[in-house]
Amino acid sequence: xxxxxxxxxGGGCPVAHGTGVTRLYGPDxxxxxxxxxxxxxxxxxxxxxxxxEGDVPAWLVLGYRENRRVLDNPLQFSRDSRIWxxxxxxxxxxxxxxxxxxxxxxxxxxxxxxxxxxxxxxxTDNLLKVAGRGIRRHVxxxxxxxxxxxxxxxxxxxxxxxxxxxxxxxLTRVFGLAESxxxxxxxxxxxxxKGGADALAHNEKIVSILAELAARKRAEPGSDFxxxxxxxxxxxxxxxxxxxxxxxxxxxxxxxxxxxARVLEIVLTDDALRSGLVSGQLxxxxxxxxxxxxxxxxxxxxxxxATSDLELGGRAIKEGDMLLLGLAAGNVDPVIRPDxxxxxxxxxxxxxxxxxxxxxxxxxxxxxxIETAVDVLLHRLPGLRLAVPADELTSTxxxxxxxxxSLPVEFAA
Ligand code: HEM
Numbered sequence: 529x530x531x532x533x534x535x536x537x538g539g540g541c542p543v544a545h546g547t548g549v550t551r552l553y554g555p556d557x558x559x560x561x562x563x564x565x566x567x568x569x570x571x572x573x574x575x576x577x578x579x580x581e582g583d584v585p586a587w588l589v590l591g592y593r594e595n596r597r598v599l600d601n602p603l604q605f606s607r608d609s610r611i612w613x614x615x616x617x618x619x620x621x622x623x624x625x626x627x628x629x630x631x632x633x634x635x636x637x638x639x640x641x642x643x644x645x646x647x648x649x650x651x652t653d654n655l656l657k658v659a660g661r662g663i664r665r666h667v668x669x670x671x672x673x674x675x676x677x678x679x680x681x682x683x684x685x686x687x688x689x690x691x692x693x694x695x696x697x698x699l700t701r702v703f704g705l706a707e708s709x710x711x712x713x714x715x716x717x718x719x720x721x722k723g724g725a726d727a728l729a730h731n732e733k734i735v736s737i738l739a740e741l742a743a744r745k746r747a748e749p750g751s752d753f754x755x756x757x758x759x760x761x762x763x764x765x766x767x768x769x770x771x772x773x774x775x776x777x778x779x780x781x782x783x784x785x786x787x788x789a790r791v792l793e794i795v796l797t798d799d800a801l802r803s804g805l806v807s808g809q810l811x812x813x814x815x816x817x818x819x820x821x822x823x824x825x826x827x828x829x830x831x832x833x834a835t836s837d838l839e840l841g842g843r844a845i846k847e848g849d850m851l852l853l854g855l856a857a858g859n860v861d862p863v864i865r866p867d868x869x870x871x872x873x874x875x876x877x878x879x880x881x882x883x884x885x886x887x888x889x890x891x892x893x894x895x896x897x898i899e900t901a902v903d904v905l906l907h908r909l910p911g912l913r914l915a916v917p918a919d920e921l922t923s924t925x926x927x928x929x930x931x932x933x934s935l936p937v938e939f940a941a
Contacts, residue, residue: 552578552588552828552852553723553927561827561925565590565857574861575841578852580927581723582624584614586831586850587843588857592879594841595858598832598851599884602640605832605851607886608632612833613848625723628731629928630831630850635771637779637886644885646762651772652889654756658702659893661751664900670697671904679908682941683915685934687789690905692718695784695897699777704752705741713737714785717778722926731774738773742766776890782929784894786825789932791816791898792905796937797918805906812899814873820859821872824880827856828928855879856930909939 550568551557557564565588568576574591589595598605609632614620620627632638636647671694678684696714700707716730741754749755753776757769764772794815795802804810832851839845858879860868872878881888888894906912915936922933 549585550576550578551580551583552586553581557927558925561930562856565854569857572843573841575843575845577843580852581626582620584620584624584626584850586852587840587845588828588852588854589841590854590857590861591841592858592861592864595853595855595879596883597840598853599879599882599886602885604835604838606640606835607637607644607832608639609831609833609850611835611848612831612850613846614850616848623728625725625727628720628723628727633771633775634765634768635775637775640885647764647768647772648885648889650757650760650762650764651776653760654753655776655890655893657756658753659896663698663702663893663896666698666701667694667897667900668904670694670701671901672908673697675905675908680941683936683938685936686792686905687932687935690901691785691789691792691935693785694788694901695894696777696781698897699781702753703741703773703777704745704750704754705737709737713777714781717781720778721782721928723928734774734777735770738777739770742769742773779888780890780894783825784897786929786931787816787819787894788898788901789935790819790823790825791902792935793921793932794819795902795906796912796914796935797921812902813895816895816898817874817876817878818872820880821875821878822859823930824855824859824878825929826880827854827925827930829853829855829882830928852927853879853882855882909937911940912937913939 550564552561552564568578568588569590574589574594576588576590578586578588580586589598609615609630612630636644636651639647674690674694678689684690693710693714696710696717697707700710700713713734716733719730720727720734742758745752745754746758749759754769754773757764757772795805801810801815805812805815830852832853834845834847834849834851836847837845845851881891915938921935923930924933925931
């Protein structure tokens with residue numbers, strides 16, 4: 529877009545050479561995305577011009593209220609990227625990694641209104657069915673299996689040995705896939721979200737596994753999510769079925785695995801919180817809630833597209849501009865959290881699941897996976913503690929999320 533139409537002042541940020549506009553990707557964004565959000569907030573207020581991969585311009589929404597305004601108003605801010613001006617003008621290639629995150633597909637997340645309701649209905653009806661069939665049982669099974677692999681050693685990395693893979697193992701069972709396909713799918717999902725040159729190839733790998741699954745389930749239906757989508761009364765065609773399997777698989781795994789690692793991090797680094805959990809004064813749901821306020825797994829949500837010229841946060845947004853929702857930045861907006869240390873217990877109005885018509889329909893499933901997984905881990909590994917000082921823990925971010933690199937622990941073998 530020729531947007532940012534109103535770049536305002538530059539200064540102090542990792543900026544694209546000669547434009548004065550901050551990049552939300554690259555080495556600086558990988559190391560300290562929160563620092564970038566705060567610098568942008570200082571310079572621009574609640575809505576900032578930024579550049580994403582390929583130096584494609586967008587607006588990053590930093591204010592809590594502005595995020596809600598965008599999410600709650602699909603008539604002004606559509607999820608349908610077919611109106612994205614830079615894409616229409618041919619400035620974003622089909623092979624850009626951005627397409628994996630914001631490109632249009634025949635899935636519910638890409639549409640609004642009646643088409644969205646029809647497709648979302650097929651997803652939510654089947655998620656309800658799946659949830660009723662005991663997801664916690666699958667989590668307990670796979671969590672124990674993963675712990676068995678390292679329990680005798682007295683040491684583990686709870687990111688690579690546990691959190692990074694567990695949600696995908698549960699999803700293979702829910703989808704009716706072979707467990708052995710879980711590793712490839714988990715790695716490819718991570719690469720799709722990370723972006724970069726390989727994102728397209730990884731997406732193709734995922735789609736090919738899921739197309740095979742859909743064909744198999746058409747021939748031999750079972751009591752799984754894939755068969756439920758095929759059988760749904762809204763009559764999804766082959767492409768719609770594969771794209772919804774893809775959507776749920778990638779969204780559910782990447783967010784839940786990220787959140788699980790963050791919850792384990794806080795449980796292991798915050799002594800007061802851990803003793804609250806042990807004494808029963810705190811429950812696991814309130815810990816998960818706190819993490820969703822402070823480090824939501826999807827830090828930046830792609831994307832919404834302005835349906836006409838309008839104003840947001842004092843910025844002139846042009847028809848067809850892309851807006852990215854700063855969920856992490858909105859959650860710590862000083863306007864709604866003047867005292868960042870004050871408790872958020874019992875307050876579920878965070879942006880981690882977004883809001884409006886596309887609000888996450890899998891939130892209970894994700895939270896159930898995390899709560900069960902942490903419970904199993906704490907029961908199986910007596911004396912569980914961090915094996916490195918807390919300030920040595922590091923994270924790596926892409927435009928969309930920040931993930932913990934590792935979580936080394938020790939316990940009584
Ligand atoms: C617990 C971690 C999770 C987080 C933080 C999360 C976050 C989100 C967010 C922010 C959106 C909104 C997308 C938008 O507004 O454009 C979303 C949508 C969605 N999520 Fe989740 N999610 C989680 C887990 C799951 C799980 C476990 C499932 C399925 C089993 C799931 C399925 C979906 C689907 C299908 C959508 C698209 C809904 C629509 O467009 O109407 N999510 N999620």
